[in-house]
Each structure stands twice: as C-alpha cells, then as structure tokens.
Amino acid sequence: MFRTNETWRVVRVAALGITVGVLAATAAAQPPPPPETFTGTTANTSAPGVDLRINVLRWSEEADREAVLSTIEPALEGAVAGEGETISDALQELQTVGFIWTGGSLGYALKYTHRTELPDGGEHIVLVTDRPLGLWDRNGPWRDGDTEPRDFTVVDLRLDAEGNGEGRMSLASPLVIDAEQQTVGLGGDQPVPVHLENAKREPLPYWAR
Numbered sequence: 001m002f003r004t005n006e007t008w009r010v011v012r013v014a015a016l017g018i019t020v021g022v023l024a025a026t027a028a029a030q031p032p033p034p035p036e037t038f039t040g041t042t043a044n045t046s047a048p049g050v051d052l053r054i055n056v057l058r059w060s061e062e063a064d065r066e067a068v069l070s071t072i073e074p075a076l077e078g079a080v081a082g083e084g085e086t087i088s089d090a091l092q093e094l095q096t097v098g099f100i101w102t103g104g105s106l107g108y109a110l111k112y113t114h115r116t117e118l119p120d121g122g123e124h125i126v127l128v129t130d131r132p133l134g135l136w137d138r139n140g141p142w143r144d145g146d147t148e149p150r151d152f153t154v155v156d157l158r159l160d161a162e163g164n165g166e167g168r169m170s171l172a173s174p175l176v177i178d179a180e181q182q183t184v185g186l187g188g189d190q191p192v193p194v195h196l197e198n199a200k201r202e203p204l205p206y207w208a209r
Contacts, residue, residue, distance in 0.1 A: 034205055035098065038125070038157060040167050040196035046143040047134055052196065054127065054155070056098040056113045065182060067094060068112040068128055072152075072184055076175055088151035091130035100129060100155070106136050108153070114183045121161030123201075126183045129153045133169065144171035144193065156186050157199055167196030 035055035042050040060068065071090045091111045099107035112128035132149040134142035141149040149171055159165035173192045178185040186192050 036204075037202040038159075038199065039202060040157075040199035042142070042195060043197045044144060044193040045134075045169075045171060045195055047137065047139060050102055053101040054098065054110075055101070055107075056110065056127075058097050059113050059115055060097055062182075064095070064097070065112065065114060069177060069182070069184060072128070072154075072175065073177065076177070086151050088130050091128065091152055094130075098127070100127070100133065102133065102137060104136055108133060108135075112184075114181075116181055116183070118158075122159050122165065123157075124181075125155075125157040125159070126185070127155040127157070128184065129155075142169075142171055144169075144173075144195070147172035154184055154186060155196070156192075157196070159199065159201055163201035165199050166194045167199045168192045169195040171195065 035057050038054040038056070040052050040054075042048055042052065068091070071094075072087060074087070092109075094111045096109040096111065097113050098110035100110065101107045108129040108131050110127050111130050112126070114126045116124045118124055130152055132141035132151055133153045134140060134149075143149055152170075154170035154175065155167055156169070157165060157167040168186055170186055173186040174188050174190060176185045176188045177183075
C-alpha cells in the first residue's frame with residue numbers, strides 16, 4: 001500500500017510539473033500586445049507634409065512621469081538638466097516606452113507617454129522624445145519660425161471619441177507643468193499652432209481587440 005501511494009504521489013508531482021511547464025511555454029509563446037498606434041501629417045513646420053507614425057508600447061507609470069517631469073522642469077526657465085548635461089542627455093537615460101517614425105529607418109525614442117480620458121469620450125495624449133524631431137532628416141530638426149528647436153520634443157495630441165483630432169509640438173511653444181493632470185503642457189496662455197493634421201488613433205489588429 002505504501003508503495004502504491006508513493007507511486008501516485010510521484011505521478012501527481014510529475015504531472016503537476018508537466019502542466020506548469022506547458023503553461024509557462026504557452027505564456028512565453030504568446031505574442032506581446034501590439035503597440036497603440038497614432039498617425040498624423042506635419043503642418044506649420046519647416047518640414048510640412050511628413051507622415052508621422054507613433055507607436056506607444058506602454059503608458060508611463062507615476063514614477064516614470066515624476067522622473068520625466070523633474071527632468072523637463074529646468075527647461076521651463078531655459079536651464080539644462082544639470083551641470084554639463086542637457087535635457088536630452090537626461091531623457092536618454094530613461095526607459096524607452098515607444099517610438100515616433102518620420103519615414104526614415106531610425107525612430108525617435110519616446111521616454112514619456114501620458115493619456116487622459118476627456119469628458120466627451122476623447123483622449124488627451126502627451127508624448128516626450130529624447131531628441132528633436134527631424135534631427136536625422138535631411139533638413140535637420142524641425143522648426144516653427146526662426147526659433148531654435150529644443151534638444152527634445154513634446155507632442156500633444158487631442159482626439160475626439162472617434163479617435164480623430166490634431167496635434168501640437170514644442171518646436172517654439174512655451175512649456176508648462178499641468179499640475180492638475182500631472183503632465184507637461186504647451187503654450188500656457190499662448191495659442192499654439194496645429195503641427196499635426198489629420199491625427200488619429202489607428203485601430204488594433206483584429207486579433208488584439
């Protein structure tokens with residue numbers, strides 16, 4: 001009787017091990033969730049008509065937001081992040097959470113992704129790159145007027161409930177900290193021209209809906 005019970009115990013343990021292994025292998029074989037994708041076409045910049053594609057791999061968590069906001073805050077007064085360090089340098093040290101593609105083979109890393117639902121069912125999205133958009137393009141960093149571009153870019157998208165809208169960028173706009181939403185904003189009391197026309201959220205692939 002002892003041997004029979006012991007045999008069944010060994011069988012159950014082995015079966016449990018096989019089951020755990022199969023579940024782990026199945027989980028590992030699952031594809032990662034697709035990025036949330038947004039598109040738009042540049043306007044009112046030194047490089048109009050460029051089709052952008054934005055891939056958000058994940059939304060920044062609270063600790064990530066605090067790190068980015070504290071990094072950008074010196075730029076509100078035209079300062080650098082630290083002695084001998086630019087805002088871009090500091091942002092490059094943070095984890096990449098997405099990319100902006102401008103048609104070339106190199107994407108601009110997103111270091112900050114923040115989404116707020118709007119009362120009308122739309123969404124307000126703020127993104128921060130660690131480089132000025134257009135840096136690797138033929139005509140260099142994009143400009144809005146004669147103002148020198150910053151060494152990073154803030155992108156502000158506002159979409160309606162259908163996922164359509166427009167976007168603005170920090171090419172020449174003042175930066176502000178939105179204390180209520182705990183994010184970075186553009187313009188303050190000053191109007192900011194539209195820099196991304198026909199902005200929209202792309203639908204997820206059918207298998208991820």
